[in-house]
Amino acid sequence: MDVVDRLLGNKKTTEGNGHLPEDAGLITDAALLTQRTPWQSVQLARELKRPHSIEVIDGLFEKFQELHGDRGYRDDPAIVGGIAELDGVGPVVVVTQQRGATTEENIERSFGMPYPEGYRKAIRLYRMAEKFHLPLVTLVDTPGAYPGPEAEERGQAEAIAKSILVMTGLQTPIVAIILGEGGSGGALALAVGDVVLALQNAIYSVISPEGAAAILWRSATEAEKAANALKLAASDLLKLGIVDGLIPEPAGGAHTDPQATITAIKSALIVQLDRLGRVPIADLLSARYERYRHIGVVVEPLPGTVPVAKKQPFWRKMLRPT
Amino acid sequence: MDVVDRLLGNKKTTEGNGHLPEDAGLITDAALLTQRTPWQSVQLARELKRPHSIEVIDGLFEKFQELHGDRGYRDDPAIVGGIAELDGVGPVVVVTQQRGATTEENIERSFGMPYPEGYRKAIRLYRMAEKFHLPLVTLVDTPGAYPGPEAEERGQAEAIAKSILVMTGLQTPIVAIILGEGGSGGALALAVGDVVLALQNAIYSVISPEGAAAILWRSATEAEKAANALKLAASDLLKLGIVDGLIPEPAGGAHTDPQATITAIKSALIVQLDRLGRVPIADLLSARYERYRHIGVVVEPLPGTVPVAKKQPFWRKMLRPT
Amino acid sequence: MPFGRQRKEFPSQLWTQCPTCGEMLFNKQLARNHNVCTKCDHHFRLGARERIELLVDKASFTEHDTDLVSGDPLGFADQKPYPQRVLQSQAKSGEKDAAICGTAHIDENQIELAVMDFDFMGGSMGSVVGEKLTRAAERALANRTSLLIVSASGGARMQEGTLSLMQMAKILGALHRLDEADLPYFSLITDPTTGGVLASFASLGDIIFAEPNALIGFSGARVTSETIGEKLPKGFQRAEFVLEHGFVDQVVSRAQLRERIAFFLNAFRPGARDPRWSL
């Protein structure tokens, strides 16, 4: 079922955006959401006390061993990755961005804005997951890739592009979860997956509301307007088919009860990895290709050329929760 | 036929070291060589007027288009590579080290001593050869990999290791030619091939004679002694099975008639690429594996026949000052 | 000499002043020289249609997906509604969106060609550009031919929000299949190419060409210099700078582009491969 149909409302609401059945307590129908304004989501997604990646990793996994380095230039602390043990699933590869909890940590981790070597470390770990047939779990939380001149000189654009390319063809299941802020290409470089989930108050945008306001409204103070226009809130992303399901947060937001949030993430993750684990890898790759192939809205006036909804891969039925 | 047999002289001299039939005017039997002392070879191999890589490329190929960059840090001028057209063979990928003809050029090209990014550019081109099924031709001429601290920081060792690893498994024919000085690992990173040729007065060594003299004779002035001991001259490399054939040079050395030298290189290259082109790739890879698998000399007596030294208290040797 | 006075003597619709050497250039002559200054080789930007004419064998270009136009999935409006911006750009540029795609021949090699048009909303990439480029890659895969993408873009199109961002993954998914099939993909980066376009297909060609002095960067130079609060190195984010840093294979001036691309098309042409080498 493609995005156009979804936008026209030709979808069974019980199937949310049609990517996932309702299971694992995921929100798959935006209509069921207690609405917040996009601007409120921006605030919550950036909330300093919101559980950050390392805290989430500690809560999600039995054991975690961090692996360092891109094998070419430097170990970037803004990207944290390694091997972890997940209850009932076994070993997985985890890759995430890490913001700091303190100013010192933020400086060390460049506020969760990775350098090219960070993305190259991520690529190395993606390939490790593929080589050893381990599922890949990514946690996304970044204002964006680091924009400094050194990052430009070392190929920020190439590193992001390569990371996305590798993920599109990686021969192992991938679950990507937007934890907080999904900042443009710097986030996408970790967010190509078979299933993409977002926390209920996460945001994911092509540009920060401030950036868009500065360019389109010529005033950074219009950030709230931009946030509304950009449809960057999780509920919008669900409607647009960019994320497949939302992980509920406590009423006051994730930071009011990190433990409950992490528990919700964990149960969602286990269910999704179990589902994907039952899909033959070749089908997984075609489905991943189709997932992105159908994102976007185009109008093609010539009769008969408007893309029709693709029939679901055969394994979709057998993935209904039993 | 393995190296031990060769060393024991159990080989048909007409077959040289047994790797290649006599063809294309190659010298495959060291006995047929007009002998020079190793030290004379060292001088000739380092002769400033000796034809260097770019000059050789210009002479060998119809067209050459250089490709730049490692896609990660920098374009290293000490490594020159690209796509070239070879008479009767078609397009090939060429990768080489380039020393300078002038002091300025030598400084720009760090005297033909590549940085890690140089080897990473080479690896990128090796893989391009594989992807597009083009044979790979490498020309080796370097005092060694650049030994400065920046090179260490950017992973000189990793880059060389990776380059060698990739060549051992590259799914396309490889002909490596030692033009002048083959300086240790920095040379080997370009010199793993199905066929490895050397110019008659080239040298190829695990360490420079000066370096060996400083360490083993504790005086750099013993370099000539070291050169003799190291068996680094082309004729020795042929006997040892490290190179498969020698390309004859004009009587006075390559620099006395670069054009004649290049013509000899060209005819040898065409014959070898034609031979390799007729080998199915799977067989080529096994043969390449076996080629290196059998280099080296070990003695394996029946168990017990080797005198066993009596052990010291184990903590004695552990605690030798570090 | 005082160009201020000079310019008056040159009606601007007929003449253009070269920003590099100051020469006043007769527009028709400039166009005949593919927008390259006849005096100092300064490369002005070149329109998408002129670019195609420059690159392909005469009359060999067959355009595809000509009627594909943008929707308004977000109902986006800033100072103007998005659909209105699109209509204005269509009127101004005479194109339906920021990419023109088709099948063509270069030196008798059939290729799929996609050329971005900076004149259309700054060459920004939304769903239409994503769809057209993806189809071009899929056609190359189906026809077992090479793909050439000419980039000129400010990046992803804000007015389609995160959907524009997703086009990066959509196109790269198709390029990954091309790569798996060992089919050549060439990227030609022209002035300016930034943001999400550089951070996806533009940076991943088997061979990457750039035009002289083209602006090539991920973040806008403004953002970048603000990040460190200092001036940027000379030539920062220019083609020659990017070449030195290892991310571009060749900087090629416009006059040689076609022949240069043909060289690699011929070198990588399946015909040029020796079947005896294939597994």
Added chain:
Amino acid sequence: MPFGRQRKEFPSQLWTQCPTCGEMLFNKQLARNHNVCTKCDHHFRLGARERIELLVDKASFTEHDTDLVSGDPLGFADQKPYPQRVLQSQAKSGEKDAAICGTAHIDENQIELAVMDFDFMGGSMGSVVGEKLTRAAERALANRTSLLIVSASGGARMQEGTLSLMQMAKILGALHRLDEADLPYFSLITDPTTGGVLASFASLGDIIFAEPNALIGFSGARVTSETIGEKLPKGFQRAEFVLEHGFVDQVVSRAQLRERIAFFLNAFRPGARDPRWSL
């Protein structure tokens, strides 16, 4: 306090002074602590046999290729003939050459293990080391098990000239086959690991461990600083420095090594892989 006076009070065959904290350590106790200073965690070098004992499940090590010894292919002699050096090293170290290889278990995972012995001619790599390590990799491939190589070496062995250099390609050829078969290769880098050993198998593990403060470098620090004629940065070529620069996954102190390696062996164990994911 004046260690000069102190040392007299400690007969050196019984006591060792820690170069980091200055503590006088009772040798037997130091050995029991696997040569790690009980006061400041300084890691002394550890012999190959003790290393094996430290890493593998009790009594699980079966040695292979025990009698493999070096020839003298070059007839090499510097101040002493090479064969004489070898005999002396054999006598001094009690080993036949600079690597000990065998099959063992770590946390019940069968692996092929190769441990270099710095006490034997500085752990230098000649034909014997090359042959033994290659056989170890080939056994791992044949048995579908993991391979662990513990490096400690000054590099290639000069006395076998270019033949020593070729061992790098020989071993890497075998490691490439291991990689193609998706079998895990672990590299543990110990003090010191330099030259041709670092520039081959030591730097290419799926996971690379290093011991604290181990010297890890391609060129000797002397050569390197002479190259630029200045002093080197603090910590240059030490494990922690190499970690920061991205070439080592983890710096692990000796006490945790076995458990840490076991973690990855279990994570990468074919049993741990879900067959449903394989193509």
